[in-house]
Amino acid sequence: MDDRLNESTNVTIKSIVINIVLSISKIGAGVFGNSNAMVADGIHSASDIVTSIGVLLGNIIARKPNDEDHNYGHEKAETLVAFVLSLILIYVGFKIGSSSFKLIFNLNDIKTPTILPIIAAIVSILLKEYQFYITIKVANKINSPSLKADAWHHRSDSLSSIGALLGIIGSRLGFKILDPIAGVLVSILVIKVGIDILKTSANELLDYSINKDEEEKIRNIIISVEGVNHITSFKSRKHGPYVYIDLAICVDPNITVYKGHEIAHNVEDKIKESIDNIKGIAVHIDACTMRYNEKKY
Structure with a gap:
């Protein structure tokens, strides 16, 4: 058990470090590069830091041995963390969608972005896909529900960056409406992933049977x-x-x-x-x- 939790902890710490760098870079690129989409994407990356910390806490609790109050151990802490992460994913999806939807009717509020947010978005996509790959690989190996949820949070951030990139490019080409439309589509994907994880973790908390x-x-x-x-x-x-x-x-x-x-x-x-x-x-x-x-x- 210690080996599987050590693997989970190692990949999660690596993700936290990457997300701290990404969050600061993307928010900075959005502010100085006139891109609301990139600022929102940076905030999404910051939410990844919170969820990864949640995975670490779940690992610490799951590592505890059986005791008088928990005769079957504490492994369900991982499922509980996955449940909470799914709610955060759904919330982030709604926030992205809400902000983007409002911008559809206020195109004059959208400034033409510089090249800086485009560079930040491309770097973000590459790093987030790398994070998804290494995290889902470990998650499947050790069968960790919380780590799987965290991996899909990385994938949702990658999708968010793709949406931001398309919106930024579209805005620079004169099609400002592409920015908020891409944001709405990304939010739907994020919400769907969150709902899928929510259903799985809720079933496990209710003593769901094997397939x-x-x-x-x-x-x-x-x-x-x-x-x-x-x-x-x-x-x-x-x-x-x-x-x-x-x-x-x-x-x-x-x-x-x-x-x-x-x-x-x-x-x-x-x-x-x-x-x-x-x-x-x-x-x-x-x-x-x-x-x-x-x-x-």
Whole structure:
């Protein structure tokens, strides 16, 4: 667990440093280069600093061991952080969209930008795509919901910079309305990403089950264990990046208690050998004579 959290912490600290530099550069380029779009984009980058700090706090909490008040550990802190980050993403999306929409009806308020914001936007796109790549790579490797949310926040900032770049170029060519229209389109993309992350994290906080393909794979592993007649019940719930499983299996009623206990242990061991992110398995033994091929589990 420490290794996965260390990887998350390292990539997050790198992101914070990059975002501090980007925020200052973009806001400065926007102010001195007459670009409202670039100022807004710089503020968006500043929000990335806040969310990355949130990921770090989630890592610190998730690292804590089980205690009397949290018998199952603190890994859900990562999911909670992802939930909060999704709300920030949605808020940022609405703010960008609102500001851009107002400018559509006030084109006289838009000044013609200089070349400086264009350079800042191009640099921002390259750096934010780099941040997205390194963050999503680690997030997928360690199965971290909060880091995945942070990665998509980087991608939303890249999209924001693309929108700002198109708007700035359009404004310099005399099409001022392109700036706010691009901002509205970017805001819709940011909001969509935020809603997707919100749905995923909310489901996990509500003990969302694993998907049907994963469940089918585990069921096949269980029924392949010698002594298991069929599966009486199967329940799963996500706990941050990990999964807990509660199941009941049917075994021959004439075997000893020791033998039944051994079969349960074999089921647990085989699942953990095949699936990496299983944290806990509870196996209940039922006595029955029905074989697996006589009843669909």
